[in-house]
Structure formats: structure tokens, C-alpha cells
Amino acid sequence: MNLQELNELDINNIGNWPTPVKAFIIILLCVGVGVGWYYFNTEEQLVALDTAEKKEQTLRLEFERKQAKAVNLEKYKKQLEEMKQSFGAMLRQLPNKTQVADLLVDVSQTGLASGLEFELFDPQDEVPREFYAELPIKLVVYGSYHELGSFISGLAALPRIVTIHDVSVSPRKDGELVMSATAKTYRYLEEEAN
Known part of the structure; x- marks a missing residue:
């Protein structure tokens, strides 16, 4: 297929175009649809995914901090009770x-x-x-x-x-x-x- 034949292609009669040209147009349309799909749909989802991953990291750190406190909660309660008793004993000395x-x-x-x-x-x-x-x-x-x-x-x-x-x-x-x-x-x- 040469350049002369490409210039003579009729847009109203696509069915008679040579197979390599049809394949190229189909590939070009698929690439165009893929790029359009990415910019109009997938890009927003990727930004939302990135935001969600950052939020997950923040929540994970907060969870670990709270979990460390929760693990020691009984110790803290016991220590608080001891402090209350000690404070009460000191108050009785006043x-x-x-x-x-x-x-x-x-x-x-x-x-x-x-x-x-x-x-x-x-x-x-x-x-x-x-x-x-x-x-x-x-x-x-x-x-x-x-x-x-x-x-x-x-x-x-x-x-x-x-x-x-x-x-x-x-x-x-x-x-x-x-x-x-x-x-x-x-x-x-x-x-x-x-």
C-alpha cells in the first residue's frame, strides 16, 4: 500500500478500506478511548487512592499509639489508684x-x-x-x-x-x-x- 492509495480512501466507505488501515484506525481509536478513560475516570480514582493511602498511614500510626496506651491501661489504672491512695494518705497528714x-x-x-x-x-x-x-x-x-x-x-x-x-x-x-x-x-x- 502506497501513499496514493491512502489519499484515495473514502470516508463514507470504510468497509472497503484495506485491512492494515482498518487495524491501524481500530488501534488508534482504542488508544484514544484508553487515554480518555484514564483522564476522565482513572486519574481521579488514583488521586483518591493516594489520599486514602496517606490517610491509612495516619490512622495506622494513631491506632498504634492508642493500642500502646490500651495495652498499658491496666497498669495506668493501678498506678492511678496507688496515687489516689498515696494522695489520700498525704491529705490525712494535713x-x-x-x-x-x-x-x-x-x-x-x-x-x-x-x-x-x-x-x-x-x-x-x-x-x-x-x-x-x-x-x-x-x-x-x-x-x-x-x-x-x-x-x-x-x-x-x-x-x-x-x-x-x-x-x-x-x-x-x-x-x-x-x-x-x-x-x-x-x-x-x-x-x-x-
């Missing part, structure tokens, strides 16, 4: 408003029982914090080294929480030591909300 006076007496009695003499015992105003209040007590006591140690040890042994801050120890002329400090005890504030 005096309520009615027990503060007794605690002040306990601090002063501890000092006297240790053999110390009080130069200053001055309860300060309550300092509110997030869920508790600090009750500072300015102290100036004097006695021997061992009496001061016994006093601090006695405060630590009280059933309520008492901490010592701003400790300063200096010698007196008579050979005894003077200790000035701030003893702080704490009171839980939730009772006032009830």
Missing part, C-alpha cells in the same frame, strides 16, 4: 482548720520536750496555694546542738507534715546555739468548698 491549734501546741511541746527555750514563737498569716494553705511559724529557739537536733527530729516525727525553712544557727555568748527558722505546716483547702 490538718484541717480545727486541728491547726493542736498542731501549734505539738510544735511548741516538741521544742520544750527537746530542752529548748523559745525566744520567739510567732504563727504568721495563712498563705493560700493551689489546693492547700501554708501556715508559717517564725521560731527563735536556743539550746545545745543535740537539743536542736532533737527538736528537728521531733518535728519530722509528728503525725502531720511540718517542714523547716530559712534555718540559721549561730552561737550565743553562753555557749548555746540560737536557731532561727520558719516552720511551715500545711492545710488542705477543699474542706471549705464542701
Whole structure:
């Protein structure tokens, strides 16, 4: 088949065209339909597939993170329960408003029982914090080294929480030591909300 024969092909009489030309036209139409199908249908599906794969990766990572938490859920619950019990035990060590006076007496009695003499015992105003209040007590006591140690040890042994801050120890002329400090005890504030 030559170029002259191709120019003489009649578009109205396709059935009489030579077989190689018909095959070429059919292949060309198939390729055109395939390319058209890809651009009008398959391309959108491929974009949607890519988006879905990215979402799958994100969801998979989130699932793995949540699964790791779920695996340890019982441990977390047990730890939370232990923390609640520990917190409850600590709260019981904080005096309520009615027990503060007794605690002040306990601090002063501890000092006297240790053999110390009080130069200053001055309860300060309550300092509110997030869920508790600090009750500072300015102290100036004097006695021997061992009496001061016994006093601090006695405060630590009280059933309520008492901490010592701003400790300063200096010698007196008579050979005894003077200790000035701030003893702080704490009171839980939730009772006032009830």
C-alpha cells in the first residue's frame, strides 16, 4: 500500500478500506478511548487512592499509639489508684482548720520536750496555694546542738507534715546555739468548698 492509495480512501466507505488501515484506525481509536478513560475516570480514582493511602498511614500510626496506651491501661489504672491512695494518705497528714491549734501546741511541746527555750514563737498569716494553705511559724529557739537536733527530729516525727525553712544557727555568748527558722505546716483547702 502506497501513499496514493491512502489519499484515495473514502470516508463514507470504510468497509472497503484495506485491512492494515482498518487495524491501524481500530488501534488508534482504542488508544484514544484508553487515554480518555484514564483522564476522565482513572486519574481521579488514583488521586483518591493516594489520599486514602496517606490517610491509612495516619490512622495506622494513631491506632498504634492508642493500642500502646490500651495495652498499658491496666497498669495506668493501678498506678492511678496507688496515687489516689498515696494522695489520700498525704491529705490525712494535713490538718484541717480545727486541728491547726493542736498542731501549734505539738510544735511548741516538741521544742520544750527537746530542752529548748523559745525566744520567739510567732504563727504568721495563712498563705493560700493551689489546693492547700501554708501556715508559717517564725521560731527563735536556743539550746545545745543535740537539743536542736532533737527538736528537728521531733518535728519530722509528728503525725502531720511540718517542714523547716530559712534555718540559721549561730552561737550565743553562753555557749548555746540560737536557731532561727520558719516552720511551715500545711492545710488542705477543699474542706471549705464542701
